Amino acid sequence: MNLYYDLHIHSCLSPCGDQDMTPANIAGMAAVKGLDVIAVTDHNSCKNCPAVLAAAREYGVLAIPGMEICTQEEVHAVCLFSELEAAMDFDDYVYQRLLPVENRPDIFGKQEIYNCNDQVQGTVPYLLINACSISFDQLWRLVRERNGVMFPAHVEKPANSLIANLGFVPPDSQFKTAELKNMKKLHEMRREHPYLEQCRIISNSDAHYLEDINEPLLTIDVKEKSAEAVIWALL
Numbered sequence: 001m002n003l004y005y006d007l008h009i010h011s012c013l014s015p016c017g018d019q020d021m022t023p024a025n026i027a028g029m030a031a032v033k034g035l036d037v038i039a040v041t042d043h044n045s046c047k048n049c050p051a052v053l054a055a056a057r058e059y060g061v062l063a064i065p066g067m068e069i070c071t072q073e074e075v076h077a078v079c080l081f082s083e084l085e086a087a088m089d090f091d092d093y094v095y096q097r098l099l100p101v102e103n104r105p106d107i108f109g110k111q112e113i114y115n116c117n118d119q120v121q122g123t124v125p126y127l128l129i130n131a132c133s134i135s136f137d138q139l140w141r142l143v144r145e146r147n148g149v150m151f152p153a154h155v156e157k158p159a160n161s162l163i164a165n166l167g168f169v170p171p172d173s174q175f176k177t178a179e180l181k182n183m184k185k186l187h188e189m190r191r192e193h194p195y196l197e198q199c200r201i202i203s204n205s206d207a208h209y210l211e212d213i214n215e216p217l218l219t220i221d222v223k224e225k226s227a228e229a230v231i232w233a234l235l
Contacts, residue, residue: 008204
């Protein structure tokens with residue numbers, strides 16, 4: 001079956017996320033737009049995933065717990081998990097390896113944690129947009145140990161992407177999916193980086209505002225509408 005997707009969305013937990021990006025608003029907008037499956041992937045955190053999953057169930061939308069990690073090379077990658085417990089375990093692992101720099105909400109923005117009733121329950125003290133002490137080479141194993149999948153984010157972008165920051169795709173990489181924001185650059189990226197020829201290419205919104213969440217244009221072919229099936233399709 002084919003599912004309309006957007007697997008890279010930021011909530012208001014990300015300091016760069018708009019304050020309207022609450023779990024219920026995200027799930028509601030996904031439903032209004034006709035998406036079947038979403039993932040909220042805040043910077044270096046999964047702490048709004050429980051609320052997102054609860055809100056999405058109310059709207060009949062499948063939500064997958066995830067994170068956009070910033071590796072020690074400042075490469076952004078999307079990590080998705082089939083189980084919330086595994087995502088929260090990874091959240092704790094990453095937070096312990098984040099630079100202990102206090103967030104300045106007046107400069108960087110708020111980092112708010114919501115409950116299933118869309119009420120603020122707290123904030124995250126450390127600035128989430130910093131790099132953590134996990135290398136890109138380590139990431140695939142760490143995510144797979146938790147039955148998840150990792151793919152490099154917005155690989156064509158000139159900052160915080162695998163290509164921009166490393167200059168190449170490591171030859172011993174294991175990922176089989178890569179994300180492009182601008183699909184018009186697909187042939188160029190594959191020509192310049194042959195590793196991408198073997199990859200499933202997906203395009204997500206990387207939305208920080210409700211209106212930027214994907215329209216139902218792109219689909220992913222899965223065996224069933226479940227987090228496990230989406231993870232399996234991306235492996």
